[in-house]
Amino acid sequence: MGERTTCGEALVRLLAEYDVDTVFGIPGVHTLDMYRGIANSNLRHVQPRSEQGAGFMADGYARVSGRPGVCTLITGPGVTNASTPMGQAYADSTPMLVISSENATRTLGKGWGCLHEIPDQEAVTRPLTALSATALSPDDVPELVARAFSIFSSSRPRPVHISVPIDVLAMPATGDWSARTAAALGAPDPAAIEAAAEALCRAERPLIMIGGGAVDTRAGGVAELAELLGAGIVPSNAGKGIVPDSHPLNLGTSMVKEATRAFVTECDVVLAIGTELAETDSYVEWLPINGKLIRVDIDAPKINDLYPADIGIVADAGRSLDALLGLVKAELPTPREDAAERVAAARRQRHAELDPLERIHQSMWDAIRAGLPEDAAIFADMTQLAYTGTFAMPVERPRTWFHAAGYCTLGCAMPMAIGAKVAAPERPVAAIAGDGGFMFTVGELAAAAELRQSLPILIWNNDGYAQIRDGMVRRGIPPVGVDSPNPDFLLLAEAFGCDRVRPGSFDEVSASMERALSAPRPTLIEVRQGAEWLS
C-alpha cells in the first residue's frame, strides 16, 4: 500500500481480495474514508433505509449464497440499529461481517459526549458475535479481517464485528494488506465415524435430524444415507430442503406435530447433523429422543448441551456425512424399505390433525408454491402463516426456505429477501410477512423499489399481533396492545411506486406470485385472514 492510501480505502480493497462483491450500508460522517474506498472500487453498494435493514439484507445475502454478507456502518446508532440482525445471524449461524467506525481513539472510554458516543461499542456486540474487536492501529485491520474470514470458513459461522476508529480510518495503510489463506473445516475422527456407522447399521428404527449446518453437504447425500438405513428424516427450518419435502422418508419440519413426535419416540438411533436441537427448531418443550444419539457438529460445546450425545463428532457436516456413507454403503449395500410406509402414515395423520386455521394456511402455501418455481428463495417472517409453513410449505431444494426461527425477529423477511435478490438476481425471490412484522421494516420497501426488484411481498393480514392476542386470551389476560390500526396496504404500495394486488382466490394468489416474479418493480400482495374466499 502506498503512503496515500488510507486505512479506510485499503480496508475496502482488502474486502475485494476476499471476494466480497457487495456491501450494505448507510454512509455517515464517521465512515467517509471507507466510502472513499467504496467509490473507487468495483464493490456494489446497496443502501437500506435503516442499518437494521442493512443487517437483514446482509443476512439474506449470506443465506442464499453461502458467502458472508458485509455491512459498512457508522458508529453508535448504526451499530445498535444493526444489533438485532446480528443477533439473528448469531442465533441462526449465518456468516456476517460488520465493519463500523468508532469515535476517535483519543476519546474512547472517556464519556466526553462525542457524537454517536456509546461507552463500549465492542462490548455491546460481543454477545452477538463470534468476534468483536477494535482496530487501534491500521496494522490491526488486515489481521482482524483474516480472523473474520477464518471464522467463516472453518468454524460455526456467526457475525464478526470490526470497529475502526475514525482517526485510524484516515491513517495511511502500510505493510501487508493481502488476503490470507483461510483455514479449512475440520475432518471427523475416523474411530468416531466407525462407531456411528456401526450404531446406525444395527439400528432397527433410525432417524436423521438435519439442520442448517448440513446445508452444504453433497447434494443427495443425506437422502442416500436415509435410504440405505431406512431412516426417517426430520429437518429443522434451517435444514429444510436439504432433502426434498416430497422424499418418501422425509417427515418434514414438523416436530411440533404429535404424529411426528410419535414416530421419533420409537426411533432407537438418532443421527443429528449440524443442528442445535433447539426449542426454536421444534417448538416443543422436550424432544422425545429415546434412542442412542449421534451428534455431528462443527461447534464442540453443542455436542453435550441439552441433548448429550452418545457419540459426538466435532467436524464439518459434509466430510462426516461422506465418511459415514462410505462405511454404511459397505455394510448395507441395499436400502431397507419399511420406513417409507411409517413415514407416509405419520404424514397422513399430521394432515388429518390440522386445525381449521392451519388448513387455510396449508391452502395458502399450496397456492404460493404453485406460483413459485422450485428454485425460488422464500423468506418467511414471524407470522402464524409461516409457523404453519415450516411443515406445510413443500420445499424441494436447499437454500430456498428461510425462516429465521432462532432469534425470531419481526420484520426480517422483506429486507432479507432484498439482500438475497442482490446476491442472486437470476433467482426468483419472495417475501411473506404478517401485517405486524411488515410494519417493523416497512421503509425497506423503498430500497426494493429503488433496486427495481421483481419481488413479490405477500402480506398475511390478520389485523394485529395475532399470535400474542391468542396467547393473552389463553391466559385470561384482557388483550392489550395487540390490535393496532393498519395502513391501507394497497395505497401504501402505490405510494412507493410498487405494484399491488389483493387476490380473490387461491388461483389468484398463485397467479399474483408468478406475475410478480417478472414485474419490473416489487409487488405487494395482500391477503386478509378474514377474506371469505379463504374458508
Add this chain to the structure above:
Amino acid sequence: MTTCGAALTELLEANGIDHVFGIPGVHTIELYRGLAGSGIRHVTPRHEQGAGFMADGFARASGRPAACFIITGPGMTNIATAMGQAYGDSVPMVVVSGVNQRHELGMGQGRLHELSDQRAVIRNVAAFSHTLLRPDDLPAVVERAFAALRSARPRPVHIEIPIDVLDLPADGIEAAPAASPSPPAPDPAAIAEAAQRLREAQRPALLLGGGALGAGDEARRLAEVLGSPTTLTSNAKGLLPPDHPLLLGSYMASREIAACVDESDLLLAIGTELGETDYGYDEPAGFANGAPSLIRIDIDPEQTTRNARPSLAITADARSAVAALLERLAGHSPRDGAARVARALRTDPKGSLEARFQRHHRVLEALRSALPDAIVVGDSTEPVYFGQTHFNANHPRAWFCSSTGYGTLGYALPAAIGAKLARPEAPVVAITGDGGLMYCLGEMASAVGAGAPVICLLWNNQSFEEIRHCMVEAQVEPVGVDLYSPDFLALSASVGWAAARAETLDALPELLRAAAQRSRPTLIEITPATFGELG
C-alpha cells in the same frame, strides 16, 4: 394470586408511571395482566425502537419518565438505539424486559429470542440494569431503579425478569411508591466559595445545559442576578425566552458568541457536558482550553472532570444549587451583561452559515408565528441542525432533537408521539428529513392508533444531504446518499394522515395552523421548491 409481572405493573403505577410503550410478546405477556384494570395507558408502536423514542419524547416534554415493556432478544436489541439516545442526552425512562427462564440463562441452548448476555448489551445504554431472580426482590429492585432515576443523572434504567419469575406468585408486595433519596444538595462551603467568586466577577457568563431544566425560572433569575450573558444547549432551550436581553443563544461555534464567552472572567456551567454536539466540533470555545476560570455544577461527579477543567466543581442537583446560589447572591448588583450580548449579536450569528442552512430560518419562524406554543421535536436533518444552533425556543421543553449526543435518525416522529401523549394540549411538531422518516415509517400508523394528532414537517430533499456535502467536501465521490423516496402525500393518505405540500413558504403558517386543529396527524412536506429553488 398476584403474579410477579402483575405486581411490577402495580409498583410502576404506584411510582407515578402512567404511560407504557410496548409491543407485547410471549416473553412479556404476564406484565399485561395487571394493565387492563390499571390507570396506566398502554401505547403500541410498530417497532421497539419506536417504543423507546416515544418514552424519550414523553419524558423530555413532561419531565416525567414513562415505561417500556419489551420482549427479550430482538425487542431489546431493537430498543438499544433509542436507549442510546436517552443515555447520551440524560433522559429518564424505565425499560422492563423479559429474558429467558433462569435455568436457561447463559446456557446457549438456542432458546427462543436467546441472547447470550442481554445485560452486557444493555449495560452500555443504561444507568442501571438488573436481572430479577426472585419475586421477593422486586420492591428493592424497583426502589433502586427509581432512586437512580430520581436522585442521579437521569438515564434509562432496565429491569429484566426471566419469564419463569414473571409467572411466580408475588402476593403481599405492597404497591407503594419507592422511598427515593432526595437528589444531592450542594456543599454549603462550595456554594459560598462559588457565590464569592461570582460576586467578584466583572464579566461572568452562564452556560446552561439540559441538567438545568429542573431549576426552571430560577435559572433565568440567576442569569438576571448575575447580569451574565447566557448560552443554552439544545436541551436547555427556553430557559431564557427568545427576547431576553441576556440570551446569547446556542451557537457556541459563532466567533462573536465564543468571543463573548472567552472575554468573561468567570464561567458558571450548570448541568452541561460541555460536549462537542452542543459546543461545536471544529472550534472549541476558549473555555475548553481553560482560559476563563470555570465553575461547574453537575449532578454527575464524573462529568465535572470532562471536556473542560473547572477551578471549582460542585456535585449537586441544579435546582437546589441554583436556589442556594441565589440565596448567597442576595443584594448583588448585576453586571451589564445585556450590553455584552448586544455587542456579540450585532453581527447576525447565522450570517456565517451556508445558504442551505440559513434558508431554514424562515421555516422555523413560520412555525413560531403559526404555533407559538408548539413543542418542536427534531430529527437529524438540515432544518434541525440550523434550529439546534439558531432557534430560540419560547418555553423550556419546547425544543429537543436527536442530532445531539447519540445522533440518531428516525427519532422525531415517535418522540413527537410521546410528547403529544404527555402534553395533549400543546401542538407537537416533528421536523424530519426524508432519510430520517424512513427509519421509523411504521410509526405513522402508531400515531393514528395512539390518537396522537402530531404534525410532521418533512424536509424532503430525497437524499442524505448532509452526508453528501461531507463526501463532496472530503473529495469522496458520493455513494449511497441519493434516495428513492415514496410519494409522501399518497403514503400519508394510506395510513390515515392528512397531508399537504407547502408550495411556498408563505403557505406554511396556514398549513400548520390547520394541522393543529385536526384530530388526526398531518404531514406537511417542504422541498427545495418551497424555497423557490429548483428541486
